[in-house]
Amino acid sequence: MAEVLDAFTDWRTVDEAVECLPHEARESVAVVIPELVSRGLLLAEGSQEDTRDEALDARWGPWSPEASFFHFATQNHIYSEASGDDREALAAQGRPPIFTTYPEADRILLPRVPGRLDEPLGQVLYRRRTHRSFTSAPVPLVPFAALLSSTFGPADYIDAGAFGALIRRTSPSGGARQELEAYLGIRQVSGVTPGWYHYNSLEHSLELMAEGCTGEDLSAMCGNQQWVEDAAFIVVLTAEIERMLAKYRNPRAYRVCLLNAGHLGQTFALSAVALGLGPFQTGAFHDKALAERLNLDNVSRTPLYVLGAGLPEGEWASIPAGADMETFGLTTLQAKTTTPPARPA
Template sequence: MRLRRSRCLTCYWHEGAFVVHPHPHGTSMELHPAAAEILTAFDEWSTPDEAAGRLGHLTPDTIEEAVAALVDAGALLAQGSTAARRDELIAGQWGAWMPEASFFHYATSDVYDGHPAGDAPAPPDGEAGDPAGAEAPAGPLPPLFTSHPAAPRVLLPRRPAELRTPLGEVLYDRRTHRDFTGAPVSLDTLAALLAAVFGPVDFIDCGRGALYRRTSPQGGSRQEIDAYVGVLGVSGLSPGWYHYNGLLHALELLSEGFTPQDAAHLCADQSWAARPAFFVVLAARLERMSVKYPTPRAYRVCLLDAGHLGQTFALTATALGLGPAQTGAFRDSAVAGRCGLDNTGHTPLYVLAAGHPEPEARDAPPPAGVAAFEATTLVAP
């Protein structure tokens, strides 16, 4: 039998043990660190005897025992097997993103397998369905709102947003903008946008205390996403970085000074990022989610929650006459530093922006014509 090391394989130390974790097939297994050396001998299809020839300092019994364990775990795959064919297919599909993305996706998949229908995890507070698997043990809940009490505060106007534009019009007018006029956004408009997207709508009793809901769906109503605002051109506000305190409807000044050049640098040197009037960094406070959901799948929910807020931001900005933008390309550590985040339990996930859009966007793509469709495969042959 010829064997090869799985291409979809991650090894790591966890709680003092060396873990071999193939994905999506196989199971994680604690093994002696020598297993890594044995796996190296199976970089290409080999028989156990051929691999043993590359491992002359190990006894045949040690190799035989290790090979059996690695085959059983799915870390070594038999040539021609279904698992080997799927391993090659996944490696081809995920290749550019391996090992980080494929491991996270598959290692957090199928967390509900093994739960009988009557023994499934309980639904999360305030939402239907369970986004993250088994619940964490009961313990003290973290604060619902983030606050910087020592920071200078700007109390924002409490005028409700004029969101009277028909929903259909907002949906179809929503576009990502990269060109802005440079005219400042009014403080009223920014305040209305922040309140509509990030402010509390109501409060609910989860059985252990109160939680709040926003206009976006959030897993278990944990509201683990905080909003940090980078101001370039907002009337009545000095350029700088602020935290939006949703409980007080206030901006808390964290650091003074912010330039278009700073903005472009933070957004991975994208030139358009020098032009919006303001930015909003969505940062996850992980303890709010992990205190209820201890499984790693809950991090998927944090990413989805950021996406929900990003879409609500884009639609609300459009309804207010602004041009929204968003990007996942940013310098994580630098952005965390400007927002005063520790980048461990409180870390940036997504960067949003907005400003007054140029009537004629310079970089807008043209409509697709005949030539474009002739060069496009719309359906498989």
């Protein structure tokens, strides 16, 4: 079967394919081909699927096939209420621990001084910028601890019926699963020995995963972006897969994990600004290296997003300049035509 498929790496007629398969009898190849077509493993040139593939290649370019497969394979999910029995079974599975803890780890209990998050939201929203330049002073422990509890700590608990109690944070989370855990690489926070930690949000403590963390480590983990060297700490948002999977069995739920990560990222950035820190976030990070450093298996616990902060070097020092008339001269403000792109058949 694989050999027959291999004969179709380019567009070929059945006769041409038979020529590529000298060990196979023409009759058996002729029987197998319609079967492969009916199962969607072979496409006919000019068919609807072929036209759609062509459009995908043209519009999604090098993102295809990895990203387009995930995107389209998880579209159009049919939502249905689980039956009573299913719900019970699901609820029984759906009670993995709501907190991740490492009871054997060395730990630092964080101060419970409430953070000063009383700056008007309008000011915080417009003051939030991605910072890439930091002073050499360590981040004080109180705002650091307040940032962790206000972003990742429990705000309260809901009664989720058969699922038991579930955590609510200051960010929303699909199904209140709160499957994302905060792991940290800490270089320069007062009172914290540089190292890699897990934030235990039940206890409001840092649990040591690995000793030692330098600016070079942080930069290497974040795609060698040099400015990350000066960050005081990074937060590695890590999905606890079982916590989500136990309730949501459909692969579309993975999208929800990514969306949840974005929500936490925004709450982190706004809280950091309100607490006088300069936040950033990056999609450029080395997943496997981070997992190794944090002693995560990268299967059941896997990094999804990296956030970070330091003390900002001047309010606007590292912020790119605003656009001027020259910049707008280089900008396509809107498409010349209003005709929407043709939809593939």
